[in-house]
Amino acid sequence: MTPDRLDDLTADLDPPFAVLDLDALDANADDLVRRAGGRPVRVASKSVRSRAVLRRVLARPGFAGVLAYSLAEALWLAGGDDPVSDDVVVGYPSVDRAALRRLVADPVLASRVTLMADSPEHLDAVDAVAPPGRRPPVRICLDLDASLRAGGGRVHVGVRRSPVHDPAGAAALARAVHGRPGFVLAGLMAYEAQVAGVPDAPPGRPLRGLAVRGVQALSVRELAGRRAAAVAAVSAVAPLGFVNGGGTGSLERTAADPSVTEVAAGSGLYQPTLFDGYRAFRGRPALVFALAVTRRPAPGVVTVAAGGWIASGPPGPDRSPRPVHPAGLRLLGTEGAGEVQTPLRGPGAAGLGIGDRVWFRHAKAGEVCEHVGELHTVAGGRPAGAVATYRGEGRAFG
Structure with missing residues (x-):
C-alpha cells in the first residue's frame, strides 16, 4: 500500500503511530x-x-x-x-x-x-x-x-x-x-x-x-x-x-x-530494512510508522518529533530507522535519529510543512512495538482496526 494511501486512511491519527499492512x-x-x-x-x-x-x-x-x-x-x-x-x-x-x-x-x-x-x-x-x-x-x-x-x-x-x-x-x-x-x-x-x-x-x-x-x-x-x-x-x-x-x-x-x-x-x-539485502527472497514491507514534522530549522531541512527508534545490535547507520516517504529524505550524520527529535535533510523536505508526516521503516521487526501501544491495521485498501502490541497490553519483557 502506498504511503499516500496510508495518509488518507490514517488522516485522523496523530503521530507517532505504526501501521501494519495485513x-x-x-x-x-x-x-x-x-x-x-x-x-x-x-x-x-x-x-x-x-x-x-x-x-x-x-x-x-x-x-x-x-x-x-x-x-x-x-x-x-x-x-x-x-x-x-x-x-x-x-x-x-x-x-x-x-x-x-x-x-x-x-x-x-x-x-x-x-x-x-x-x-x-x-x-x-x-x-x-x-x-x-x-x-x-x-x-x-x-x-x-x-x-x-x-x-x-x-x-x-x-x-x-x-x-x-x-x-x-x-x-x-x-x-x-x-x-x-x-x-x-x-x-x-x-x-x-x-x-x-x-x-x-x-x-x-x-x-x-x-x-x-x-x-x-x-x-x-x-x-x-x-x-x-x-x-x-x-x-x-x-x-x-x-x-x-x-x-x-x-x-x-x-x-x-x-x-x-x-x-x-x-x-x-x-520485512524490516535489515532484511532487504538477501538474494533468496524479497519480502513486502508490512510495518511502517509515521512521525510528525514539528520544525523547519533551515532550507532543505525538517525536524520530526521523536524518531530515535534504534535497532539493537552493533551501532551503525544500518540500525537507524529509514525515512521512506516523502522520497528524498535522509538522516543528518551529525545528529542521527534522536529520542525527542530527528532532523531530516534532502529534496523531500521542500514540500513538507509543520504537522505533515514522514513515514519510516525500522531496521528490525518487533522492536517497533516497544514504542507504540497498538498497530493500526489495513487490509484490502481499507482500515481493519487496531491490535494491541505487548506494550499496549502493559507487558515488557527483558
Missing part, C-alpha cells in the same frame, strides 16, 4: 512457508510482539509453535484457557526465579513451555526454585552453538551463544538432562545467526556481499555435518521431539538439512 503480512507469511519447504515454521515472537498478530500467523497452514525470548513472555503466551500457543520454546536460558516458580507451580504450563539450556547450571536454577519431587517435569531444549570456528578456534564467525559446540559436548549435556530427575529432554536448537541474520547482498556493497556468501556457504556445509552428528549423539541418549534451526534469512538452506525437523522465523513477517 495483505503484506499474509503474503510474507505465505513466502516463509514456501521457503521452509514443508518444514513447520515456529514463529519467533521477538520479531512480532503482538498477541493478535501471533494468533493470525499461527492460524495459517505451515506455522506451528512459538519461539519466545523470555520465560515470563512464554508463560503469558502459553497460559490460560485460550493460549496463543500450547507449544512455546524459550529461545534463551532463563534464571528468572519468579517466572520459574510460576512454571513449576502449574503442570499445564510446564507441559506447554520448553526451557533452553546449554549448561547443567541452568538445571540447577530450576532445582533451586523447586526440587524434582515437588514439581512437574520441566522440558529442556539443548542449545547447540552454530557459529563457524576456524584456525583452532582463533576465528569465530557468528554470535556468542552456547558453549556447547561439538557432538561430544551435546551428548554430555543430554546425559546430564536425561539422567537428572525432574527434567525431560525435549529438543535441540542450533541457530545459525551468521547465515540467517547477515544479508548476503547488501545494497551498494558488492564485495562485501561476495565475501559474506563465501563464508555462509562454508558455514552451511560445516554446520550440516556437525549438527547431524550432534543430533545423532543426543538421540542415542534420549529421543528428540524436535530439532530447530534457522531464521528468516536462511530458511531454504536450513530446511534442506535432513537433521532439522522445524525452522524458526519472525522478521520476514514484517
Whole structure:
C-alpha cells in the first residue's frame, strides 16, 4: 500500500503511530512457508510482539509453535484457557526465579513451555526454585552453538551463544538432562545467526556481499555435518521431539538439512530494512510508522518529533530507522535519529510543512512495538482496526 494511501486512511491519527499492512503480512507469511519447504515454521515472537498478530500467523497452514525470548513472555503466551500457543520454546536460558516458580507451580504450563539450556547450571536454577519431587517435569531444549570456528578456534564467525559446540559436548549435556530427575529432554536448537541474520547482498556493497556468501556457504556445509552428528549423539541418549534451526534469512538452506525437523522465523513477517539485502527472497514491507514534522530549522531541512527508534545490535547507520516517504529524505550524520527529535535533510523536505508526516521503516521487526501501544491495521485498501502490541497490553519483557 502506498504511503499516500496510508495518509488518507490514517488522516485522523496523530503521530507517532505504526501501521501494519495485513495483505503484506499474509503474503510474507505465505513466502516463509514456501521457503521452509514443508518444514513447520515456529514463529519467533521477538520479531512480532503482538498477541493478535501471533494468533493470525499461527492460524495459517505451515506455522506451528512459538519461539519466545523470555520465560515470563512464554508463560503469558502459553497460559490460560485460550493460549496463543500450547507449544512455546524459550529461545534463551532463563534464571528468572519468579517466572520459574510460576512454571513449576502449574503442570499445564510446564507441559506447554520448553526451557533452553546449554549448561547443567541452568538445571540447577530450576532445582533451586523447586526440587524434582515437588514439581512437574520441566522440558529442556539443548542449545547447540552454530557459529563457524576456524584456525583452532582463533576465528569465530557468528554470535556468542552456547558453549556447547561439538557432538561430544551435546551428548554430555543430554546425559546430564536425561539422567537428572525432574527434567525431560525435549529438543535441540542450533541457530545459525551468521547465515540467517547477515544479508548476503547488501545494497551498494558488492564485495562485501561476495565475501559474506563465501563464508555462509562454508558455514552451511560445516554446520550440516556437525549438527547431524550432534543430533545423532543426543538421540542415542534420549529421543528428540524436535530439532530447530534457522531464521528468516536462511530458511531454504536450513530446511534442506535432513537433521532439522522445524525452522524458526519472525522478521520476514514484517520485512524490516535489515532484511532487504538477501538474494533468496524479497519480502513486502508490512510495518511502517509515521512521525510528525514539528520544525523547519533551515532550507532543505525538517525536524520530526521523536524518531530515535534504534535497532539493537552493533551501532551503525544500518540500525537507524529509514525515512521512506516523502522520497528524498535522509538522516543528518551529525545528529542521527534522536529520542525527542530527528532532523531530516534532502529534496523531500521542500514540500513538507509543520504537522505533515514522514513515514519510516525500522531496521528490525518487533522492536517497533516497544514504542507504540497498538498497530493500526489495513487490509484490502481499507482500515481493519487496531491490535494491541505487548506494550499496549502493559507487558515488557527483558
